[in-house]
Amino acid sequence: NAGVTQTPKFQVLKTGQSMTLQCAQDMNHEYMSWYRQDPGMGLRLIHYSVGAGITDQGEVPNGYNVSRSTTEDFPLRLLSAAPSQTSVYFCASSYITTSGQETQYFGPGTRLLVL
């Protein structure tokens, strides 16, 4: 299994450009989420999905859109990039354990620089 894959690994954008960060998982996990990590900080939740067709906002959703048309894929769209969106973006997929707890598997991340 490849696990959670993210593309691209690196991206440079100009302010105002749009782009889509791709995320795919092959573990048949029902749940997926997107985080951003700024230098020296922990991860912050952007959006999450509890199944195909169902998404919800996390802590920092402004400026980002998501959709979940299949179990495997969960793309993150930046509509009009801003320098404040310069960050490392991590996608995760997860399952619920027998004790009802979410266990997440993370991708390798996408480093985004907005000029």
Place this chain on the structure above:
Amino acid sequence: DAKTTQPNSMESNEEEPVHLPCNHSTISGTDYIHWYRQLPSQGPEYVIHGLTSNVNNRMASLAIAEDRKSSTLILHRATLRDAAVYYCILKIGGADGLTFGKGTHLIIQP
């Protein structure tokens, strides 16, 4: 959400045990304690989780205080590959993601 407090950094020697503390004095009765770690330039990875009893797996042990206001992640024999940021996270349940703090930066000396 209940808050966790961890030291910013800790240093240990290779092949010695490491005890990483986490304080969570406002923990609720239904909060589980999760630990993740993030190796340099990688995404976080799951380490262990527990509710009340101590837990062991192939990566680490989790010791939970009787009053549940603190816990300790134990790496029994640290290697250089264990150098990472370790996050202690409280979570009630559900699939609505995790709340990460700044974690503890663990440095392993050869």
